[in-house]
Amino acid sequence: MNDEGAPRAGASTERPRFARTLQERILWGASALLLVVCAVLIARRFAGPAPAPLPESAKAAALATIPLAVPQPPASDWLLAHFVAPLPAQGEPPADWTPIEGRLDAAACGACHVRQLEDWQSSWHAQGMGPGVVGQLLDGPEIADAATCQRCHAPLAEQLVAPDDDGTAAALRGDGLSCAGCHVRDHTRSGPPKADGTAPMEGAPHDGFVAQEAFGDARFCQSCHDFEAGQRTLEGKLLQETWAEWARTDYAQDGVSCQDCHMPEGRHLWKGVHDPDMVRSAFTATATWARAGEKLTASLEVTNTGAGHRFPTYTTPQITLRMEQLDAAGAPIAGTSREGAIARRVKPDLTEELFDTRLLPGERHVLAYDAPLSPLATAVRAVVECWPDEGYSRFYTIKLRDPDWAPNGRALIRTALERANASRFVAWEQTDPLP
Ligand code: HEC
Ligand code: HEC
Ligand code: HEC
């Protein structure tokens, strides 16, 4: 499967064969749900210049060429109805409920479900209507249709703000993807079967709940983390296909679901690419240096040993590999640095994939180093940096150059840009004496 074409100088991605597989593929995208790609809508309005072309590089294969690890049953009817878009309004709560039982805001649920509220507040689901999203909605349908975006970011009918809203919908929208977005339909609560196997309690608040195995199913997350077949693809790959990536891995074969890694012990934290410890758990890095006369050669290898899909899975994060020589003060010496990237880089108008060096589990990316030894060098360093929102930084920067873009949302977009710029962190680093 090493067919990704001419690798970029100094970088290559090795792909093991996915040998234990059944020649089974499922057409899972034929559902009636019309999920619309956020990025495609953003791109429709894109008017900025194209970025400088990057060197030809490794191209991660289209998933259609990689068989599923095990056959995947289609999503259940219950799940398809649960995440139908748009969601119907909940209607009036039962007349015998206390006011708090009928409320849909996360704070109300948290009055009783304290731990879930605390966890959720720290998660990106709670940030679903952050400045980057709202900033793009304030300027009306010509920038983005609210219902289209909120289908994943704040899916309740009650979260859609009408022109005559008295503030109720706007407040609920601020919750982003809240408890009710995943757990409440028609005022009925559903959740995973209880861990001790007992039936839902009689006479519990909100008339108890309906137990659904689907809460433990990776398909539950697929509803929002994969676009549907037929939507925008580049090089045969959808712009979001996390579930489809996972379905090709040994994790799927071994029954390790999204929830096992992202909701350990049912915790509602959903840590991902923005969390340094989570990112550190995704990969193993090794740096080796050698000296031949006045030349230094080296390699930095990064292997996906912990992410249950491509590392990273989306087009927006960038993992940067860097090797450099250091002077006596520990500062990098100009001209000695070499870099490589693990990312799926697409043009901001989404018309072209420039490179895709992301790694399925077991795959490895190698940055090769070959440079003259600087007379100032006293040590060498290898670094793996994670920039979760690199793609958003580029997108907002280009868009803000247009003075007519998003007149009402600009202030929020600037906030989003600052946050995207500040999202970088060092995930791994190793300094060695000169070899
Ligand atoms: C099919 C589900 C889906 C739809 C529809 C969708 N998004 Fe997203 N969006 C996601 C997911 C999942 C993420 C997190 C992963 C990522 O960063 O790509 C995300 C992340 C984002 C982010 C970065 C995080 C943040 O809060 O700043 C922005 C901005 C965004 N979306 C804007 C939009 C806009 C605008 C629309 C409508 C045009 C939209 N999205 C429609 C699923 C969706
Ligand atoms: C993105 C969807 C999603 C959101 C948002 C969400 N949950 Fe959950 N919730 C789940 C899933 C999935 C499970 C099952 C987790 C498992 O068993 O591994 C679950 C489990 C639960 C349980 C069962 C006990 C437990 O913790 O495992 C309760 C209670 C619960 N959620 C309440 C809440 C409350 C309250 C909120 C808001 C503060 C919330 N949920 C937000 C998806 C969600
Ligand atoms: C007045 C307290 C109270 C409020 C408010 C409340 N709940 Fe509950 N909820 C409970 C209790 C008690 C149970 C346990 C029922 C049982 O054990 O059978 C429960 C059960 C659940 C379950 C099932 C847990 C499981 O084991 O699968 C979910 C999901 C849930 N609630 C979600 C919510 C959501 C979402 C909200 C807000 C929209 C909410 N609850 C508001 C008290 C409350």
Ligand code: HEC
């Ligand atoms: C209703 C749609 C929806 C469902 C269902 C959903 N998500 Fe999300 N998820 C989103 C959106 C939208 C974002 C981005 C929020 C933002 O920052 O704007 C997101 C963000 C995340 C992130 C954080 C990514 C980061 O950038 O760090 C993780 C991890 C995640 N989801 C995992 C899951 C898992 C696991 C499940 C299944 C249990 C799940 N999600 C179910 C819509 C959803």
Ligand code: HEC
């Ligand atoms: C074996 C553990 C594991 C499994 C299974 C897994 N993930 Fe992840 N996931 C990770 C790790 C580790 C990261 C952080 C590194 C990264 O960003 O890829 C991550 C990152 C993410 C992110 C952040 C965005 C990004 O660009 O990386 C999202 C969203 C996400 N996972 C969703 C899912 C969904 C949905 C599933 C199921 C279809 C799933 N994950 C299955 C371990 C796992």
